[in-house]
Amino acid sequence: MTTTPKPTTSHSAAGLFASSLGSILLLAVILVAINYISGIAYLRADMTAEKLFTLSDGTRSILGKLSDKTRLKFYYSKSLANVPFGYKLYGKRIEEFLGEYVASSRGMVELESLDPQPDSDVEEWAVKYGLAQAGLPTGEKFYLGLVAIVADKEEVIPFFTIEREEFLEYDITRAIVQASSRSKATVGVLSPLPVVGGAMPFPGMPQQGEDWLFLKELRKNFEIRKVETTATEIAGDISLLMVIHPKDLPESTLYAIDQFVLKGGRAIVMVDPACMADNLVDQSNPYMAMLSRSSDLGKLLKTWGVDYNRGKIAADMSMATRVNAGPQGLFDHPLWLSLSADAFNRESAVSAKLNAMLMVNAGALSKTADSQHEFIPLLTTRESGSQVDTHQLLMPPAEMVRNLPTSGRRQNLAALVRGTFASAFSEPPAQPAPEGESEDARKQREAEHAALRQKHVAKAEKPGSVMVIADADLLHNDYCVRAINFFGSTLLQPLNDNLAFISNCVDLLAGSEDLIAVRSRGKFARTFTRVENIEREAQKRWQEEEKTLTSRLEEIQQRINQLQSQKKDGERLILSAEQREEIDRARNEQSETMRRRREIRKLLRQDIESLGTRVTFFNLLLMPLLVAAAGVYVYMRQNSRRGMP
Template identity: 30%
Template structure:
């Protein structure tokens, strides 16, 4: 090897070393975000909030550098958090201060971190405790603690940090009035005889809002930024008048109604229809809602398993809605990818309504309405397919209602009031103070089970702390709506980022098409099998104590023929089941061939072309 080549190699090595050294110092925190949707860039909502902070916020960021020396993945993520906090600080106009604290094992700072509420995790280099959290404080002394920053929640990192900073910077939190006919605050399960926990959806909004619970005997609703009604049932006329007046006075209202409240369906060990409706108010708002029917939707239906090891079955009343079902023009739907619902109602604009009815969530065209009473005895969801005939109509599941409206109680209401001495009661006439409005602001969702934990969240215990891990966007739907209606819409664009879910939409479409093609064939074979088994049963009954001689030779031949036919039909059914997966398997094979052969061939081709081009330039 001649000296010129050695000199070139040494020069290249020195140049590379200098580039790495300079970039690590001069370009610290600089990132090129090539991910879909700008996964690692600050959103406009975050920048807007940081530029308009009302008061100073200080964040103490704790991380155990020494204890994590053998955990490179965690250290990389910690560096990502540190860089993000530095970027926050640079864009806050001096309102945000970040202090990084390196926690050495057995140090006084470790004790201070534990006293501040941080959660330690064993697993350090020498069995030391690892701290990875932060404590945020505002000028008034109010404090927020993140006990341990979960690496598997990186998708929500920006939203969580911005929400925390925004909440501490505001002088007062937005106030949300809540009325619920369901036990969203937890209660007692009669069947299991155990206490039920608070719904995760309530915890989601509890962090960022001041919640005020509305009682059924409320005369007026005042001092709240918006009103949230969840599964309202048998509301008193007094409360209905209060809601009516709040909406007509410019108050913003969000309502979750339901033709079948599954969380309250079991009463005394038996399933009963528990529905929610506020028909008088809906009529004045120009909304038609039939609580006796629910939506069945083949295209958006989910596949469930019946018991342990049970056959997967499509449930037409259990829906998973993707972006195609959501109005992309509505800010509340921003960034939502999957919303799961169950036993959903259908709404429409009432005939002659003065209000403007705008759908924001709709079913697919492969939908129909079914009687809600079938849900009380539904043991096998596949039976919903029996009489299912799509109407080719998209039913509205959620909608905004705006425009002019009149009071539902123009003549007032009469209520019974207990006398102060407890002796009897007296009737009082309550008159509305507002009879009409030029523009009401109401959002309605025809399902309350959408907020129940089972449809969108997994709750895990992490060293004694409850960790909520969403697997659908139901909680984001509620948060987006509350933030929008209460005037905190900047956070919507932040939570819309960081979505890592990439469903196999092509595979799901192939599976639905295959099911449609083979469903009729499968039903015919099953009916034929049932008829054959009935004929076999009739012949078996003719036997006297199992004595085959009691059957004639012709009957014995018929029995054998039916047994062979039964085996043949069962084989055909198995073939149909296998055919359901053939298209999906073919697609998988095609993708494997592309990844294994085509992609490397293309890379080699471009490499050869590049080498050929460079050789031509060198020879020119």
């Protein structure tokens, strides 16, 4: 009988060693392969609720169209110790966000992060580029700006303020677009108001100051050209015409606007039934002055399919803005409309991301019954909206509110009209013959009119777009911005989305539609909502206790004053036993209330600390335990398989 020899112990050990060595080598190869693959396939996942670190489709589209290399030079004083903590975090987030541009640009965007230390070459270049220096209480200066460079063209963001955090992507993308563009589109501005700086709206009026702020913003992206209110022709190189408060325009100017639209030009028309910014009227007769503040575009609006009554103002008590009415005090003004989320058309790129606007004495728009054009409302009142006559502005505030209709419907405050428009004129308007006109002058005038008839366009060849907004005041600085002090410098901070709205309108009709998609985004800093709810609930209870205490102390003080007034003059400084008892009672009640408040705050801390303990347990203990349990399960499962025959 032959027996099979068993393997020796040395052979078993050698086999085990070889197996272990092979496993180690295989693991090393896997690790190297993973590192190599991760290096060439850089994958990221944005887990934030609002996708704050994900570039919008508009930005990706712009980056995909870049034909020249773009250099982004990010100046951030990260080594400066006294930079406010909020700006330290914000600077780091901006740097990380700029990395997304590089990763999504197919190699067309390069990022250079620079730390402009004092008296360095980097700081010297920052000053040459025009970056803003923010002063600190210590006297130091810090930088947080960007320069976009394409070939020999530069676009500068002087300083990233936290107040514009929601516009971070828009500001960066706009800088890239401006640096990459070879020319700017031209926007014409036609208005009797001093919108364009240095304008003289009427003979004898004083020279005006700077551009309105919205125009300063538009100049960053577009060439601005003033068009006179007596113009008889709109230049063909104007991409977009803004007609702001067109009050009493001559027929020849209306015809010029009509023909501009029919020849493919696009227009933003801002009419107003009672323009507060119109200070050029005679104030001696309030009624006539009120009527003189209205504007209209005559038959042009009807031809475009828009109904508008210059004698009516949109009203909505549910959107009323609290204003100071002088002797009448504060009251909720139903004609000063504070637009909130439900007032914006969320399906339009112009208004989809807006949240708040202010419109003062705005008119109402609607589509004419026989219009075949597309009428897209952008801004509306609520269902409680109505219309009131302009003369009601002369009423006392309380009477105006009493006269409002009790029911209503949505009123359109702004709309986009699209269609193949026809002319509002059968032929060019004839020029009136001046008194004492000579024969030669008459022949020249008739020849010019005949030439206009030859160039007259009766109907557009292709569809066009016109934006109609029933308020001009929304552009005025008083209703859209406020001045703030920022480290010794005056900055204008938006009060609402008025500027964003008009910028969206201009971008849509004259500029890049891709920029509209990146107009606004959420904030990077997110609060702990659960903690805020706990604090809010405790604060509510504390305020109720404080209100009760304050009311009781006032009653006691009134009682003390009453007792004091009953004493004789010589005894005013001596407290009676009744007074001392009242004061002691008040002090005891105050101590008891303070004790109750301490208890509430103690409960607040306990709730927050309990929540923090649970989060810490989940992060530091529970998750590692779950990972360990999964590892043990996999290990035992594999061992059980190896033991199977």
